[in-house]
Amino acid sequence: MYENVILERKDRVAVLTVNRPDKLNALNLATRNDIVAALDELRADESIRCVIITGSGEKAFIAGADIAEFAGRTAHQQRATMQAMKVFTAMEEFPKPVIAAINGFCLGGGCELALACDIRLASSTARLGQPEINLAIIPGGGGTQRLTRLVGEGKSMELILTGRQVKADEALAIGLVNEVVDAGKLMDRAMELAASIAEKSPIALQAAKEAVKTAARTNLREGLDREIDLFALCFASEDKEEGVTAFLEKRKPEFKGR
Numbered sequence: 001m002y003e004n005v006i007l008e009r010k011d012r013v014a015v016l017t018v019n020r021p022d023k024l025n026a027l028n029l030a031t032r033n034d035i036v037a038a039l040d041e042l043r044a045d046e047s048i049r050c051v052i053i054t055g056s057g058e059k060a061f062i063a064g065a066d067i068a069e070f071a072g073r074t075a076h077q078q079r080a081t082m083q084a085m086k087v088f089t090a091m092e093e094f095p096k097p098v099i100a101a102i103n104g105f106c107l108g109g110g111c112e113l114a115l116a117c118d119i120r121l122a123s124s125t126a127r128l129g130q131p132e133i134n135l136a137i138i139p140g141g142g143g144t145q146r147l148t149r150l151v152g153e154g155k156s157m158e159l160i161l162t163g164r165q166v167k168a169d170e171a172l173a174i175g176l177v178n179e180v181v182d183a184g185k186l187m188d189r190a191m192e193l194a195a196s197i198a199e200k201s202p203i204a205l206q207a208a209k210e211a212v213k214t215a216a217r218t219n220l221r222e223g224l225d226r227e228i229d230l231f232a233l234c235f236a237s238e239d240k241e242e243g244v245t246a247f248l249e250k251r252k253p254e255f256k257g258r
């Protein structure tokens with residue numbers, strides 16, 4: 001269905017694989033459009049509760065924006081293409097949890113896409129970074145903002161000013177990834193994690209995701225107000241009755257997304 005991504009469904013989990021291995025899965029315009037279209041499809045698919053995004057091949061998650069598309073482009077032209085950069089916002093605003101399974105180079109726009117996901121798992125062979133400075137440009141897919149929020153200004157500044165690649169263990173130490181997994185076991189671990197999330201109520205998952213994301217978008221008072229709204233909204237769901245009743249009856253809940 002898509003030229004540059006492969007979309008697979010396993011029970012309640014979708015796996016979205018960026019598939020340009022010859023170019024280390026670099027994000028050209030067509031690939032960004034495919035990811036956005038696949039997210040649209042998955043948003044509407046009620047059977048899917050959690051999404052994993054990964055890269056095809058052994059070497060890369062995504063090695064960045066497609067640098068070939070930058071050649072000769074003027075400031076005006078680049079500004080005009082920013083609408084096409086909505087893949088990062090589309091990822092962040094996707095209502096279901098997304099896990100980035102980082103299986104190798106995760107650079108530039110690849111790192112920015114991973115930053116827009118909710119949980120990042122890295123293979124022990126992964127390399128992450130924002131090397132745009134080496135091309136005399138800066139991150140333009142949210143890197144200066146999301147990396148800074150995640151790892152703090154000092155570390156973010158260092159990585160963006162030097163363009164240095166960090167290994168998986170360092171990425172874990174600075175909070176850039178949640179977990180490092182032995183190479184070869186990454187997708188099994190990602191599926192295990194996704195399956196454990198997919199068991200939860202999709203209504204509560206969406207509320208939880210929005211509430212946590214609100215923390216970076218607003219001040220504490222407004223964030224706490226939003227949390228209360230979303231918390232109360234969960235009480236309007238059948239899933240909340242099922243969750244509470246199942247606990248009291250000492251059985252496993254069966255959430256229906258209502």
Ligand code: COA
Pocket residue numbers: 022023024026063064065066067068105107108109131132135
């Ligand atoms: N855009 C376009 N093509 C890219 C790319 C990118 N971001 N990253 C890799 N490729 C292409 C290479 O041009 C090469 O294509 P070719 O075989 O047609 O020449 C192919 O992918 C394999 O990459 P190669 O550089 O040969 O692999 P390597 O193992 O020697 O190096 C990297 C791997 C990731 C270190 C190196 O490819 C690199 O630095 N990529 C750019 C990373 C970057 O700056 N990203 C941010 C962009 S804003």
